[in-house]
Amino acid sequence: MTGTAKIACRNLWKVFGEDPLGFLKSHDFKPAEEDFARAKAIGAVRDVSFDVMPGEILIIMGLSGSGKSTLIRAITRLNDPTAGQVLMDGHDLLKASPAELIELRRHKMGMVFQHFGLLPHRTVMSNVAFPLEVRGASREERDARARDMIRLVGLEGREDYFPRELSGGQQQRVGIARSLAVGPDIWFLDEPFSALDPLIRREMQNEFLRLQKMLRKTIVFITHDFDEAVRLGDRIGIMKDGRLVQLATPEDMVTRPADDYVREFTQNAPRDHIVTLAAIALKHLAPGDGAPLSGAMKLAEAAARVLASDRPIAVVGADGAPLGAVTREAMIAALYPEHRP
The missing domain is CATH 3.10.580.10 (CBS-domain)
Known part of the structure; x- marks a missing residue:
């Protein structure tokens, strides 16, 4: 984790409602809770700033409705932010054209979500190779890369299986292999293991750590599970009501919680x-x-x-x-x- 930030978020807002940017400007970007209520607006992400360093695993967590998934969708522009900056290697992602965004997602970003999103009519091999097919890679190139990724996640021998023939953990491995097929610099994972049984979830956490040790990706990982956050993360950010309440190492968060909300999150942590x-x-x-x-x-x-x-x-x-x-x-x-x- 050295050098300048791989990702830098600056005063990021995502507001849902009528004329959200106008709403923020009319309140000098400092709306109170009653202002949101009067305007019938929802502040899903509120003035969030942080850096993610090269090779770091940054965990963003919070309860349901805290804004953590909206934040990752704003960073990746799956949902356009209302205001602020998202810098990737110094380039403002919010100024990127649709064509530039497509190229970034094809070449720079990998994404894994809670729901595996596999194509049911395609085999493991075809699912993993799909983003390379979209990119326009040759059949030979995408098959070779897909085989490498399938081997990497431990699914060798299941290339011709269909998703319905795989367990939940195996399906998630396919999703991980697919996201890695494009060779992304930055990896976004939104609660990728939360739908799995506890034993499989632990196995996938081990797999994730093994892959990160080899690949050294820059990672933003969303979870609601503090034990998972401690096990996987270099730093943890806790969100509440759209705001980033504290961003710290697991040790700092446990020994110096910013407030009672964070203290409650960490009270059962394996100190x-x-x-x-x-x-x-x-x-x-x-x-x-x-x-x-x-x-x-x-x-x-x-x-x-x-x-x-x-x-x-x-x-x-x-x-x-x-x-x-x-x-x-x-x-x-x-x-x-x-x-x-």
Whole structure:
């Protein structure tokens, strides 16, 4: 995740109603809730700004109706935003012509949605090759690429199956293979696993992480599941009523929630697998004897040693510099914040 932003959203709005842009201008782009009610307008995305860095998995989440799916559709211009900017590699997507948009979607963007959208009369091979067919690639080129993608997602041997002959997880793999066939720089996924059974969903999350390790795509991933967000995301953005309430790493969100809404989202998070020793190290404490612990260690990794010690244990950074010390009490407080006195 280095360099300039791959995607940059600036003051993005999507308002539904009569003359939405005029509505925003008449209120100086700062309408109150009662203004929306009077105008019978809906602020589905409200003044949202964020960056997505190259190779990053950015998770956008929220409850039903929070605006998360509308946001991804606005970024990709499946629904045109009312106002704001969407920059991809510095180019304003909102100024792109219809022809330019088609080219971007054919060559730069990959999209996967909750409902697989496979063509029922086409085989796995034909479904995966379809976007290349639309692009005008030769039969030889698209078949070779489709076979590579089918192999990548673990469906080799099922090239001639029809969607009805596949499980839900296999159908979603076909959708993923199809979205990757065009070799996109940027991958948009809107709740791709939410329709799957829990075990298959876990399997698809593993598959997703395996693919990302190999491909290093820039990804915007929509979900309503915080456990999924923590497992997959580099950073998480939480939306409420069309606004981006907080954008942070999973650790920052768990340890420093922006408000009660975020705190409620994170209350059942697996803190032992999210929070690091660096986040709870106490700088004023002198450590006892024994080897120091790495600040990058998750609480679960260090719990046995810390909880067994009645003295502070030194915590150091990647460069060996002291970060402070961690105690049994600090560990317990981090794991069970709701039981603090």
